[in-house]
Amino acid sequence: MTTRLEKRFAQLKGEGRAAFITFITAGDPDFDTTLSVLKGLPAAGADVIELGMPFTDPMADGPAIQASTQRALRNGARMTKTLELVRLFRESDAETPIVLMGYYNPIYHMGVDIFLAKAIDAGVDGLIVVDLPPEEDDELCEPAIKAGLNFIRLATPTTDDRRLPAVLANTSGFVYYVSINGITGSASPQARNVADAVARIKRHTSLPVAVGFGIRTPEQAAEIARTADGAVVGSAIVDAIAHEIDGNGNVKPGAVERVLGFVRSLADGVHTARAAAAE
Amino acid sequence: MELVREKVASVSASKANSFRSGPDERGRFGIFGGRFVAETLMPLVLDLDKAYTAAKADPAFQAEIDFMQRDYVGRPSPLYLAERLTEYFGGAKVYLKRDELNHTGSHKINNCLGQILLARRMGKTRIIAETGAGQHGVATATVCARFGLPCVIYMGTTDIERQKPNVFRMKLLGAEVVPVTSGTGTLKDAMNEALRDWVTNVENTYYLIGTVAGPHPYPAMVRDFQSIIGEETKTQMMEREGRLPDSLVACIGGGSNAMGLFHPFLDDPSVKIYGVEAAGRGIETGEHCASLKGGAPGVLHGNRTYLLQDDDGQIKDGHSISAGLDYPGIGPEHAWLHETGRAEYVSATDQEALAAFQLCSKLEGIIPALEPAHALAFVTKIAPTLPKDHLMVMNMCGRGDKDVFAVADHLGVTL
Numbered sequence: 001m002t003t004r005l006e007k008r009f010a011q012l013k014g015e016g017r018a019a020f021i022t023f024i025t026a027g028d029p030d031f032d033t034t035l036s037v038l039k040g041l042p043a044a045g046a047d048v049i050e051l052g053m054p055f056t057d058p059m060a061d062g063p064a065i066q067a068s069t070q071r072a073l074r075n076g077a078r079m080t081k082t083l084e085l086v087r088l089f090r091e092s093d094a095e096t097p098i099v100l101m102g103y104y105n106p107i108y109h110m111g112v113d114i115f116l117a118k119a120i121d122a123g124v125d126g127l128i129v130v131d132l133p134p135e136e137d138d139e140l141c142e143p144a145i146k147a148g149l150n151f152i153r154l155a156t157p158t159t160d161d162r163r164l165p166a167v168l169a170n171t172s173g174f175v176y177y178v179s180i181n182g183i184t185g186s187a188s189p190q191a192r193n194v195a196d197a198v199a200r201i202k203r204h205t206s207l208p209v210a211v212g213f214g215i216r217t218p219e220q221a222a223e224i225a226r227t228a229d230g231a232v233v234g235s236a237i238v239d240a241i242a243h244e245i246d247g248n249g250n251v252k253p254g255a256v257e258r259v260l261g262f263v264r265s266l267a268d269g270v271h272t273a274r275a276a277a278a279e
Numbered sequence: 280m281e282l283v284r285e286k287v288a289s290v291s292a293s294k295a296n297s298f299r300s301g302p303d304e305r306g307r308f309g310i311f312g313g314r315f316v317a318e319t320l321m322p323l324v325l326d327l328d329k330a331y332t333a334a335k336a337d338p339a340f341q342a343e344i345d346f347m348q349r350d351y352v353g354r355p356s357p358l359y360l361a362e363r364l365t366e367y368f369g370g371a372k373v374y375l376k377r378d379e380l381n382h383t384g385s386h387k388i389n390n391c392l393g394q395i396l397l398a399r400r401m402g403k404t405r406i407i408a409e410t411g412a413g414q415h416g417v418a419t420a421t422v423c424a425r426f427g428l429p430c431v432i433y434m435g436t437t438d439i440e441r442q443k444p445n446v447f448r449m450k451l452l453g454a455e456v457v458p459v460t461s462g463t464g465t466l467k468d469a470m471n472e473a474l475r476d477w478v479t480n481v482e483n484t485y486y487l488i489g490t491v492a493g494p495h496p497y498p499a500m501v502r503d504f505q506s507i508i509g510e511e512t513k514t515q516m517m518e519r520e521g522r523l524p525d526s527l528v529a530c531i532g533g534g535s536n537a538m539g540l541f542h543p544f545l546d547d548p549s550v551k552i553y554g555v556e557a558a559g560r561g562i563e564t565g566e567h568c569a570s571l572k573g574g575a576p577g578v579l580h581g582n583r584t585y586l587l588q589d590d591d592g593q594i595k596d597g598h599s600i601s602a603g604l605d606y607p608g609i610g611p612e613h614a615w616l617h618e619t620g621r622a623e624y625v626s627a628t629d630q631e632a633l634a635a636f637q638l639c640s641k642l643e644g645i646i647p648a649l650e651p652a653h654a655l656a657f658v659t660k661i662a663p664t665l666p667k668d669h670l671m672v673m674n675m676c677g678r679g680d681k682d683v684f685a686v687a688d689h690l691g692v693t694l
């Protein structure tokens with residue numbers, strides 16, 4: 001069975017361009033805004049969507065995503081609503097892969113089997129669960145793969161060649177290379193280090209390698225897209241959403257269009273990267 | 280051949296029957312524990328495990344700890360018969376394990392000493408830690424001063440407010456105290472922030488966790504370093520009474536002082552074991568920190584254990600008068616001891632702890648920290664119901680100097 005993720009990466013490979021992968025937090029700042037942004041992302045150039053499952057204690061996230069999580073939870077975000085967002089998105093888009101990203105506890109609390117059934121039913125394609133390293137694969141990774149979802153693992157600068165095979169063993173869909181040691185939204189990576197790291201990972205796998213953490217501008221996204229199969233932008237988009245909230249906590253008129261406009265500028269960076277490099 | 284097989288079988292059988300053989304190689308106590316961390320940290324956690332295993336087997340490492348425990352910390356701490364409390368209760372004979380007499384005023388230094396020596400062995404040059412009551416922060420800052428290592432302490436803003444004396448102590452000792460505003464600004468938030476620092480500074484930084492929580496090997500390692508409490512207690516009680524105690528009582532934040540007292544006695548079935556969680560304003564109010572009584576299994580800060588959480592798996596902020604007990608989780612080994620029934624977990628409220636705090640001060644001339652005041656609150660309840668030959672040991676794991684301002688406040692006294 002070919003998954004939506006596999007199809008999407010194969011298609012992009014055929015077109016000779018990198019995937020633009022966007023991250024937003026489900027329910028930030030509220031359910032309706034997320035749904036509007038979500039529905040607009042593919043037209044704004046997103047090839048793959050990562051949807052953050054809010055958690056009170058996002059240990060690997062920096063201030064931007066921490067704040068987005070808190071906004072979402074304050075406004076009633078919960079796991080069932082995150083899945084509902086995916087279901088509503090799927091009503092009008094059968095192609096764009098959606099990857100849920102977050103932490104294990106809300107999934108564990110719901111029950112792994114129940115969660116997997118609901119996620120598949122809603123139209124989820126893959127999972128990234130930050131606090132589940134390969135050492136804990138029997139918790140969620142193996143059941144998820146068995147159920148037909150892709151399980152995307154993070155590889156990091158501390159993942160050395162000895163460890164890499166274990167990290168890649170049960171990874172599917174794509175590999176997410178975390179370009180810096182640190183939390184989301186921190187320092188930007190050095191393009192040359194990233195190119196070396198992507199090459200290193202590619203020696204161990206034929207899966208597409210996407211790169212994220214610290215990419216904030218169309219230029220940076222373009223630079224990454226020249227060497228990787230995908231560029232992930234999270235905190236910068238989440239920040240753009242945060243800017244659309246006024247002093248009373250209300251979403252400003254025209255917010256969704258402006259956020260999607262920013263997304264489009266990033267997408268243009270990614271999609272023209274290789275063409276620009278070839279000239 | 281036959282004999283060897285029999286021997287192996289009997290060893291593994293006795294291991295299986297032991298409560299002291301955990302964790303397994305995955306760092307699990309039953310289903311609890313484990314290594315639920317981001318990939319960036321995983322190689323570090325594995326390194327730490329290897330380094331600790333090697334150090335444990337090195338007599339020179341143990342000798343270094345022993346020397347420092349004696350001459351720097353002041354161990355062994357006395358096992359003291361609290362005669363006036365015993366008389367007041369009119370039941371069990373109550374002994375206090377006097378870990379509040381340690382250098383820096385609590386049991387936290389036992390663990391810090393072991394870990395700083397390990398960090399040095401590993402060639403780490405920068406130390407970070409989280410703190411709630413500030414006792415672990417002070418103990419960490421102390422050993423960092425002693426060994427000349429830079430030290431960054433993460434502390435929630437709520438705790439900074441209620442434990443001011445300790446904040447100043449840490450600064451005097453040369454540590455940088457970083458206020459944490461996320462969440463309710465308590466211990467859990469400080470731990471999140473310390474983990475964020477660690478993933479950012481993987482090359483040189485050692486994360487010195489202050490309780491029996493975190494990813495494997497921390498829960499086992501911190502327990503081992505704290506087990507000196509229980510080992511001394513065993514020896515001292517044998518000298519004093521010629522037999523084992525009948526019961527042990529200790530308060531539980533993450534559970535390190537309790538694990539330290541309990542662990543050497545786990546395979547002595549005659550010894551009853553009580554862990555006392557913070558019931559805050561009462562378990563029924565929802566404003567408490569009793570993870571076992573009021574929580575459910577979940578995964579946070581690198582391990583699976585009982586956690587305070589809502590029906591969506593979001594972590595709830597606890598409440599306790601004691602900053603050191605204000606944590607929504609509990610060490611995984613306690614979760615396992617709870618489920619196996621080897622230890623019994625009870626709770627004491629803010630008010631009960633405040634009453635015990637004053638009782639101990641007046642009757643014994645010992646001002647306890649608010650954390651062990653919870654343990655004493657439970658002793659107050661059960662000691663009167665027990666026979667006079669019942670030997671009870673309570674871990675007096677910290678002194679109350681840090682709490683006098685907060686307690687005055689609660690009692691409506693302006694200083």
Ligand SMILES: Cc1ncc(COP(=O)(O)O)c(C=O)c1O
Pocket residue numbers: 385386411412413414415489490491530531532533534535536537602603604648650651676677678
């Ligand atoms: C004196 C004292 N006792 C107990 C605790 C709780 O920690 P643990 O349960 O790990 O012993 C603290 C924590 O700060 C403390 O300062």
